[in-house]
Amino acid sequence: MRARTAIFCSVADQGVAALTNILVLVAAARLSTVADFARFSAVYLVFTVLLGVSGAYTGQPLVLRRGAGEDTRGACRSAAVFTVGASAALGGLLAAVCLLVPGDTARALMMLGLVLPVVLGQDALRYAFSTLRRPHLALGADVLRLACVLGALSVQEYGATPARLILVWGLSALPALLLSAVLLHRATAGTPLLLGPLLRRGHLGQRFVIEFGVGNATSQLSVLGLGAVANPLLVGALRGATTLFGPLNVLFTSATSFGPPLLSRIGDERRRTRTTAGLAAVLAATAALWATGLALLPEAAGRELLGDTWPAAASLLPATGSQYAAMAVGTCGLLALRMLDPRTTLSIQVVFSLTAVAFMAGGYALGGVPGAAWGLCLGSVCKAAATWTRVALLRRRAPVERTVSAGALPSAP
Secondary structure (H helix, E strand, O other), X not given: OOHHHHHHHHHHHHHHHHHHHHHHHHHHHHHOOHXXXXXXXHHHHHXXXXXXXXXXHHHHHHHOOOXXXXXXXXXXXXXXHHHHHHHHHHHHHHHHHHHOOOOHHHHHHHHHHHHXXXXXXXXXXXXXXXXXXXXXXXXXXXXXXXXXXXXXXXXXXXXOOHHHHHHHHHHOOHHHHHXXXXXXXXXXXXXXXXXXXXXXXXXXXXXXXXXXXXXXXXXXXXXHHHHHHOOOHHHHHHHHHXXXXXXXXXXXXXXXXXXXXXXXXXXXXXXXXXXXXHHHHHHHHHHHHHHHHHHOOOHHHHHHHHHHXXXXXXXXXXXXXXXXXXXXXXHHHHHHHHHHOHHHXXXXXXXXXXXHHHHHHHHHHHHHHHHHHHHHXXXXXXXXXXXXXXXXXXXXXXXXXXXXXXXXXXXXX
């Protein structure tokens, strides 16, 4: 496959996967009361964290492999089997524990445990197809999943319980999983199944899980925790607001995934940094325009998107839009750091993820749900400022020093 076609299929696959997640939340908001959508959002937030951990542990190390020889094909097969097995064990434990706990949220979590091998297994196969340089197969499977999930949720009645919606959503991914499994088996048949390296100490995925935990899961789990101890509607309001900015997440993911190989074609380091800064400005402006468009939506159109959750989500649009503009700048700052010295990103993720959590909690104490949203925005602003400050400091180093620093990085397994 030509490079341009592969990039198009990969970006389109990211877009379809993100669109599926967005439409699932939109459909759940329209089918649920405000309280039930808050419960659904909390459970879906748990899934989002587990999805990120799974991708960081097995998916990201997998796509770093080069070539499509027997070792790579075997690694793809092993990663898929490992993900399904591990998620089945974790999901079974989650379902067993929640079976003993009363309440609608516990029943929804039990359903999540039952469908966890399906949804995480299907996502792992996307990474495998990308590694095998067949992103069109991942795109086809994700389009099938989108059609199935929309069809399944469209026949549900208003007032469906969170547990029912979680079960319907999870089982709708089964056709895509089966199709992907057949295609992967045809591509990797006869290769060895090696699960040991995935459990060995020093596996590259362990580092990526730490980075994901401090960079993404911390803020999401803090929202979940604050909703549990303070106001459960906080989860639904913030989740509804961030759902509206889902397309920007696709842009950010595409920038970090395809930015380094494209920017590496620019020979001069100063020009690469300036180009990355220009990309930050473009993405930040896009976020501002997107937030403005959402703010101008009539209330009737907003309720068509998020149902009864729209008023609470609409009140957070200024804060969430500002946060995404700052996230655009920070994302491109991290992209620049990965090209200069990738080892510097972990410390920034740790410090400023915890800072954002502190700002969110403090904002909630001072101003309720809007204060929590502005606290998250302030955390993103500080993180963006720190990344570009570090970029400026690294550019002052001698080129030889940076070359040695980059050469010391661990290679992919």
